[in-house]
Amino acid sequence: xxxxxxxxxxxxxxxxxxxDPERVELEKAGARQxxxxxxxxxxxxxxxxxxxxxxxxxxxxxxxxxxxGLGRLKVxxxxxxxxxVIDVEAATERGVAVVSVPxxxxxxxxxxxxxxxxxxxxxLLLLDRYVRSERWxxxxxxxxxxxxxxxxxMIGFGRIGRMMxxxxxxxxxxxxxxxxxxxxxxxxxxxxxxxxxxxxxxxSDYVSIHSPLTEQTRHLIDEAALKxxxxxxxxxNTSRGPVVDEAALATALRExxxxxxxxxxxxxxxxxxxxxxLELDNVILTPHSSYYSDAAIRELPIRCGQEVARxxxxxxxxxxxxxxxLAVLPLTED
Ligand code: NAD
Numbered sequence: 001x002x003x004x005x006x007x008x009x010x011x012x013x014x015x016x017x018x019x020d021p022e023r024v025e026l027e028k029a030g031a032r033q034x035x036x037x038x039x040x041x042x043x044x045x046x047x048x049x050x051x052x053x054x055x056x057x058x059x060x061x062x063x064x065x066x067x068x069g070l071g072r073l074k075v076x077x078x079x080x081x082x083x084x085v086i087d088v089e090a091a092t093e094r095g096v097a098v099v100s101v102p103x104x105x106x107x108x109x110x111x112x113x114x115x116x117x118x119x120x121x122x123x124l125l126l127l128d129r130y131v132r133s134e135r136w137x138x139x140x141x142x143x144x145x146x147x148x149x150x151x152x153x154m155i156g157f158g159r160i161g162r163m164m165x166x167x168x169x170x171x172x173x174x175x176x177x178x179x180x181x182x183x184x185x186x187x188x189x190x191x192x193x194x195x196x197x198x199x200x201x202x203x204s205d206y207v208s209i210h211s212p213l214t215e216q217t218r219h220l221i222d223e224a225a226l227k228x229x230x231x232x233x234x235x236x237n238t239s240r241g242p243v244v245d246e247a248a249l250a251t252a253l254r255e256x257x258x259x260x261x262x263x264x265x266x267x268x269x270x271x272x273x274x275x276x277x278l279e280l281d282n283v284i285l286t287p288h289s290s291y292y293s294d295a296a297i298r299e300l301p302i303r304c305g306q307e308v309a310r311x312x313x314x315x316x317x318x319x320x321x322x323x324x325x326l327a328v329l330p331l332t333e334d
Contacts, residue, residue, distance in 0.1 A: 004032035008054035012038035025305025064090035075311035095328040098321040105291035110163030112290035113238045116262025120234040143232040148172035153204030156211030201228040213240035223248040238290040241265040250276040264290045
């Protein structure tokens, strides 16, 4: 039997096809994978995972109390882009590396946003229903934009926003974006014009949201924003549900302030059956599935295992969240 130098607790996911590739990568670095249920509270977490060198979590809170209670802890990995479940400040103070996996599905999310955009533009769901109810009418109910020459506005111009811009460029669309944290030069190389939020809402035929959820972006698209959009415009959201004020959006869709919406994310997931959006036929809904592809899902556990293994063996992970930790936890570049 292999002797293990490290112990890594994998918290809360038990699908073998996710666990095995991760275990293989950990074992290559001399780390034992221990799979546990999501602990009920901090004390239970500390008791169960007392000898942890590493933690891999999906949504279990890794609080200051947990970080301070796990004396050997060197790395916490969150299996997605957001690390809001981890007390990053406490981790940095304690010399614990916080790692995320933000980049595996950026093309998938942009593809999904494009799929929603095209489905809105071509009224795909409606036409499908027509054909199945024996209405063979080779026309599309308006508005039906040409796409080429129309304007795609991206809110947030990071990894996914840029992928979306490339897709819009392939359709010969005019590209504009609002991202207050980027220098002007970051837009030009993608052929994108940086604009204010107000200008983006006024000019876009399709508004696609690619910002994170922060205190600033919560309900960024509210009644006032929706009223600034064109009556023929579509809103596409693959970022986080609360960026859009759903009650205002339902009113906008019902009263024709905008033409329609394609939403992969909602304020409450899964939605309450009474959510008015479920009743409207000018909205297309998908269940937070933008990230999904066979390849991305296959790659995820391998990446998680490799990232944790890197830190345990003194190497810098591909996506370190708290760079300040390097002052107390020296990790070498590959
Ligand atoms: P990223 O960090 O690379 O880019 C986000 C961009 O948003 C940054 O450039 C940032 O400057 C900008 N931004 C921040 N605050 C803003 C604001 N107030 N207004 C406008 N722009 C602002 O992130 P990413 O990888 O492109 O992912 C974007 C978002 O997509 C994630 O935060 C996540 O919420 C979402 N996401 C969804 C899925 C899904 O399955 N639906 C999967 C992955 C990511």
